[in-house]
Amino acid sequence: MKSVQVRDLDKNDWKRVKDIYKIGIDSGNATFETNAPDWDYWNNSKLSFGRLIGEIEGKTAGWVALSPYSSRQVYRGVVEVGIYVDPDFQGNGIGSVLLDSVLNVCKEESVWTVQASIFPENVASLALHQKFGFRMVGRRERIAQLNGKWRDVMLLEKRL
Numbered sequence: 393m394k395s396v397q398v399r400d401l402d403k404n405d406w407k408r409v410k411d412i413y414k415i416g417i418d419s420g421n422a423t424f425e426t427n428a429p430d431w432d433y434w435n436n437s438k439l440s441f442g443r444l445i446g447e448i449e450g451k452t453a454g455w456v457a458l459s460p461y462s463s464r465q466v467y468r469g470v471v472e473v474g475i476y477v478d479p480d481f482q483g484n485g486i487g488s489v490l491l492d493s494v495l496n497v498c499k500e501e502s503v504w505t506v507q508a509s510i511f512p513e514n515v516a517s518l519a520l521h522q523k524f525g526f527r528m529v530g531r532r533e534r535i536a537q538l539n540g541k542w543r544d545v546m547l548l549e550k551r552l
Contacts, residue, residue, distance in 0.1 A: 394448045396489040401443040401455055406431045408452040409445070416476045421514045423474075424536050424543070439471060442497045446477075446486045453481035456490040458498070461507060469504040475517070487520045495524065499552055506552065509535075509545040518546060526550045 401409060410431075416422030429437075442458035454477035461470035473494060477486045498506055508526060510517045522528075526548040534542040 394484050396453070396484065396486055397447045398444050398489060398493045399447070401445045401457065403431055403435070405445055405452060405455075406434075409455050410434075412452070412455060412476045412478050415478060420538065421511045422476065422517075424538050426539070441501050442471070442473075442494045444490055444493055444497070446490045448481055448484060448486070451481075453478050453484065454486040454490055456494045458494065458503075458506075461505075469502060470507065471498065471503050471505075472507045472509065474508075475520075482516070487516075488523070491520060491524050495550070495552070504552055505549055507547065507549045509547055512544055512546050518548070521548050521550075524550065 410428045413428045417425055417428060437459060439458040439460060442456070444456050445452050446454040454475065456473065456475040458471040458473055461467050461472055473491070475487060475490055475494075495506065506526075508517075508521050509532070510521065512518070512531070527550070529547040529549050532545050532547055535545050536543060
């Protein structure tokens with residue numbers, strides 16, 4: 393397994409982050425999005441903390457970012473995690489290192505619950521999250537359409 397370096401993600405990383413996001417979009421099993429947004433939209437939709445890049449030998453291999461669960465103050469400590477790994481780098485522990493790192497950031501930022509919504513077909517992501525103690529809360533049936541087809545997502549969460 394190659395050494396993974398983790399650092400904060402910033403605007404200068406956007407081209408590569410967007411490329412990895414597009415791979416996830418094209419897979420049909422990573423997100424309901426059908427187009428990668430521009431930096432401003434993406435930046436405004438994510439929390440200011442917990443945006444991390446995973447690099448192997450100086451190359452961006454994956455990223456993780458947090459979104460607010462709700463705008464209501466009562467849920468300020470609940471976030472949703474999104475993690476994307478370039479398929480060319482899968483199997484090198486990128487996902488594990490990024491998820492572990494972002495969970496540590498969450499603890500520092502007084503987050504108390506981390507949620508993940510994952511397509512049931514994305515078995516690698518389900519396994520990764522469960523490895524880190526996320527529990528299956530339930531299946532959200534026909535929650536939204538992707539390319540004209542109703543899709544389910546599995547809701548997982550971890551209490552910190």
